[in-house]
Amino acid sequence: MAWRKQQILNLIIVGVGGQGVASLMKVIQKLCIAADLPAQSSLLKGGAQRLGTVTGQIRIFLNRDLDHFNFSPTVPAGRCDFLIGLEPWEALRMHDRLSAGSVVLVNSEEAPFESNRGSKKEHGDPAKLFLIAPEQIHIHDFTDQSRQRFANNVMVNYLMGEFFITHLFPLFSATDFTKTFVQTVPRSAPQLQSLT
């Protein structure tokens, strides 16, 4: 992976407004501080509160000699090491940020394109459009998992973050992740209390 050479870990989190991209990014930001890891991040969203594209980018500087304040806060094309897509089309929108070595984690449940509600246009299956080796893409229905585990569909960001930390990049402990998530998203406390 590119980060091993550069010693900059590039993570992109994408989704649509209301899914909790910003919250998940804040949790990872806090974990970076706790681990004393220099990092930069950027959050891009439009004017809408709902269903617009939201893109969060975090660059973690594993090489502390780099003057990270002078580095770009956005992930260059082809340099994304990990992509967490809370919505599959939005994950696919980041396709040119990926390289053959990237690892992709995608929620399979699609959010409708609001502007196309009346057109009944079929877009196909986004999961099949990723040009990445099967072992490097992890597609699960985290929305359904959220319903099964928490009786709602708003914990997708937590479940994807937990999966990322546990299975893909154990830079932080899952317990710390959950504790930080509860601190950052207080409404999740009733659901996650038993885990903290």
Add this chain to the structure above:
Amino acid sequence: MNKLIEKTWIDGNEALAWGAALGQVDYFTHYPGSPVNRVANDLEKIDREHALGIKFNHALNEHVSILAAAGASLCGARSMVVMKHVGLNIAADPANYLGVTGVKGGMVIVVGTDPGATCSTGEEDVHWYVPQFNLPLLEPVSIPQIVESIPTAFELSERYSLPVLLFLPATLCFNSDAVELPNPPPRRPIRFHFEKNREAYTHVGAKAVQHHAEHLQRIVDLRSNTWRAREFFNSSAPVGIISRGAAHCHTYEAIIELGLEEGTHLLTTELVYPLNENEIRTFAANKERILVVEDQDGFLEFSLKNLLYNESPCPIHGKDRLPSHGDLDYQMILRAVADFLGCECNPPARLPAVEIPERLGTYCEGCPHRSTFFGIDQVVGDSDTVIGGDIGCSSLPPHRPDWLLCMNAGIGLSQGMAQIVDDQSIVSTGGEGSFFHMGIISLLNAVHNKIDFLHLVFDNRIVAMTGHQLSPTSEAHDQQVDHHKLLESLGVDHIFEANAFLPFEVKYRLEQAQKLSGVRVLWVRGNCAYFPDAEHQHRRKVRTLHIHNDKCGSCRTCFEDLGCPAINERPGSTDIYVDLDRCARCGVCLEVCPNEAIEVQELTN
């Protein structure tokens, strides 16, 4: 030294707020607008937590905001005013003369710019105002530098008796970094007082010319004595690169990635206007060529060429190699730098881009604009009626208005159309935020000119799109405006009211209003979904909804015409359902369903 508080992540908005607090701001005023929409909220939080006692003015437009900041400054206060790039157009009238008047307490004018139009209707380059205002301009390049730049701006402002501009592009406003922040110092113990001095503050005839000359001299003094820039890599290299703002970090990283540290001398200037001539000449003296890396139109390149004209044989490049539109991303700058230095650029092999339809967002679940536009659609249909649009949440997709131009464009353009066309119905629209911004003057103009004209005000009782600041009609406001009395006193001929969550009431009132003539206003009330009224909050707790697809006639009115994000289609089926985790229980889908297929269940426990 102040005690350090814990290291914390802050974004560009928070950095501006922290900079203001550390710079001992006394007076803060703003008109909210993305990308600098949250500075006021963040500074209020710091003010509360540290009991600083900063005075706030949540202005209703940028014109009054910048003047209020100037007024506080003339009494000795450190004042800061924040607005977005298009807001500077509104503030430009006084901004043209603040340098001539001069200031007493430090005054900082923060402007959020938007290359790439990520959160605005345009990417206007406001740099061209800077030489016209003839005020110093700072452009920090990173989160820590944003924090430091506000105290610096106050010091410069007080030293040269000039307001200082600070531009921050959207990219930096939404970037975050972990920084260590000291506790803000207490405010300075100053008794603010306006020292009368008509000689200085009245500009007429010869005095206006004399004050202008004094302004020019202050700029000359500042230019000669001030140099705020950082240099990187090899100062004896024959190739120079000069950057400003958000382009700096991309440029710095590109030079490292290309391994050009030895062959390049990078200069990043924080003080973008006026440029210190001697320092620029020194930088250019040993250069064979210079590349300017900056977003937008090329203001810095233009300034450098102007400064070195006929002096240096060193060619200066910039906009011949980088675009003037959109946000400059890393890849563009990497290629431009590689090309300029004649080196091979081998970025990592990336996967191809996949074309995905753009998602611009939509109204929230429970948003009053959705049901209001449903009502309007019932009247307008596919007719030739013109719907004038305005900036704000009401302009979000599915884009019902016929134009979207600038604040209060709806109420202004419509008047000209109403006066000039005979066979077309004109309905202008706008939120109450816009109405109080300047729409109120436009409405008075319609009364003054007896224009036969209908305007709809979407009163969601909050300035919603830019961060939920209070508006004069907010229920939480101490002195909530009585809009009906206001419209009466303006001389509006016919005033109609409707509940936004009753689309057929909107339809009925709109039809009534269209039958009359004169200046007509339809005031549509309905709280923003972020601040639901007590009834809606109660409904959210006690009500659940279910769509009976066996009763549904597949008219798709709720799914397509209303378009609530909480109403979805089951994959691979035409069945629709209500996503109860999203549903705000506003009840509008019940109103619009012609088949009574949506059942409400009241939870008794």
